[in-house]
Amino acid sequence: MNRTIIHSALAMFLSILCSRDICAKELVFTGARLIDGTAAQPIEDGVLVIKGDRIVAAGPRTAVAVPPGAEIHDQRGRTILPGLISDHSHVGIVKGLTVGPENYTRENILGQLKAYAARGVTTVMALGLNGGLLPQLRAEAHAGKIPGADLFGVDRGIGVTGGQPPDAVIHMGSDQILRPATAEEGRDAVRTMKARGTDIVKLWLDDVGGTLPGKLQPAVYTAVIDEAHKLGLRVAAHVHDLEDARAVVQAGADVLAHGVRDKPVDPDFIALLKAHNTWYVATLALDDATFVYAEGPAWAKTPFVRTALSPELKARFDDPAWQSETRTSAKAQAARDSLAMNLANLKTVSEAGIRIGFGTDSGATPERVPGVAEHRELALMVQAGFTPMQALNTATARAADLLGLADRGRLEAGRRADFVILAADPSEDIANTTRIVEVWRSGRPQEVVGATSP
Ligand SMILES: [Zn+2]
Structure with a gap:
């Protein structure tokens, strides 16, 4: 078997695995204010870790370890809340x-x-x-x-x-x-x-x-x-x-x-x-x-x-x-x-x-x-x-x-990675929910309209 065939067979094998999120990379969103969906107060300087379509961890920087080799998304100044x-x-x-x-x-x-x-x-x-x-x-x-x-x-x-x-x-x-x-x-x-x-x-x-x-x-x-x-x-x-x-x-x-x-x-x-x-x-x-x-x-x-x-x-x-x-x-x-x-x-x-x-x-x-x-x-x-x-x-x-959906609605380990990243804090002014920078649904970024001017 030549090298090309081995490579393409390996690529196909990996793509089958990865399509099931087994080898999906961990993505880490750091530095943001987290509003977790519950009645709890916002977490300043939070960390959100996702893998595939799920949240792996969400919480303050002091409580959530950043996995080695993860892809870091710096979100300082922003707010993340559930979709x-x-x-x-x-x-x-x-x-x-x-x-x-x-x-x-x-x-x-x-x-x-x-x-x-x-x-x-x-x-x-x-x-x-x-x-x-x-x-x-x-x-x-x-x-x-x-x-x-x-x-x-x-x-x-x-x-x-x-x-x-x-x-x-x-x-x-x-x-x-x-x-x-x-x-x-x-x-x-x-x-x-x-x-x-x-x-x-x-x-x-x-x-x-x-x-x-x-x-x-x-x-x-x-x-x-x-x-x-x-x-x-x-x-x-x-x-x-x-x-x-x-x-x-x-x-x-x-x-x-x-x-x-x-x-x-x-x-x-x-x-x-x-x-x-x-x-x-x-x-x-x-x-x-x-x-x-x-x-x-x-x-x-x-x-x-x-x-x-x-x-x-x-x-x-x-x-x-x-x-x-x-x-x-x-x-x-x-x-x-x-x-x-x-x-x-x-x-x-x-x-x-x-x-x-x-x-x-x-x-x-x-x-x-x-x-x-x-x-x-x-x-x-x-x-x-x-x-x-x-x-x-x-x-x-x-x-x-x-x-009756226990798999979403909160930034919490095990739930779906459905979340919104905002340029400004909606707990200060509810109008800030329209200042959308990114939207993720089941761990996938969605097309957004872009943040509106303040
Ligand atoms: Zn109706």
Whole structure:
């Protein structure tokens, strides 16, 4: 055998080994402030060691040994935190200004997963309205075969016949939603979703303040929740109003996928959430997106945001006629009222010790921009009264806990090497979460948009 053949055989053998991360090099990120995702205070002058797709060690310089021969990445002056996790987003719904089943394509969804990861969101739960492409894309995302955020999802979801989510607004394909009319149809719908490998069950409950013909009947959602629990699935419920939220939590829903936005939460409701250990995801950015771009805030003009907008959406946001019409619309006023109530209720439920998850409903309409909405949500949580560290804990460790993902959400040995490197400290100013230098997902660097100017 000549030398070339031996070399190529050896190279092939090594590449098979290395593809399984066995001979992956250790990478060491030194000198950074580490925000580990838990409620712990930041670690100054920290060391993060990764190998393959996993974290090997994370902690202060005095406690973490730098392995000999490792590749050193000097990160002095920077902050490293776990990749953000959205518990409530959507994929494949929007393209440009259009919303419809024609947008549920591989290409469009891959673009959205990259947009999330480019802005530090490394895991996304597409909470409903997923078509038949979901299982394949999710498997590829889990295996790291496609770039961008990791993907979890609800198979379709359970809506109201003639009601939520409204066909006239969302334009779903027939394979993107189930609308059971009876308890037995509700159980069937859950079994169908389970058979297609849904990660969680989603249901829509309300009639948007009486503007839609009907609600999901208690007999139907009670059967849906019961069947889901029998099959080992948890249920997230779309709600807007307090009484709907109370009813669905009483029926056993595990996650409120939106905050209560019509009236202040009361002590009985808080006691109910506590008794059921219910998760509460406020999605503050949802109502905010309805009007905020028409007000032309400075943050919306940064490259971080502008690079996330399609040419059509940019043109809409820049159009003075759209701006003034949107600012003064009844819809905008209703959204401002909803947001104010949502902010106040989030503070109340959080201070009462209710479990808070992290989500935005990004990707459901053009204005809810994937990867931008999540940073807006963090800023709004701080506006609601969270400290920046509480907001970051919610968007990382807590968000992972909500999804039952023990392999991510914290900078800790054994977890996935999903992390974001920032040029400035977000514990000082939450706006610094947009000053992204690098994003790593499962130990691989992702394309980023570049740090915005301060
Ligand atoms: Zn949603």
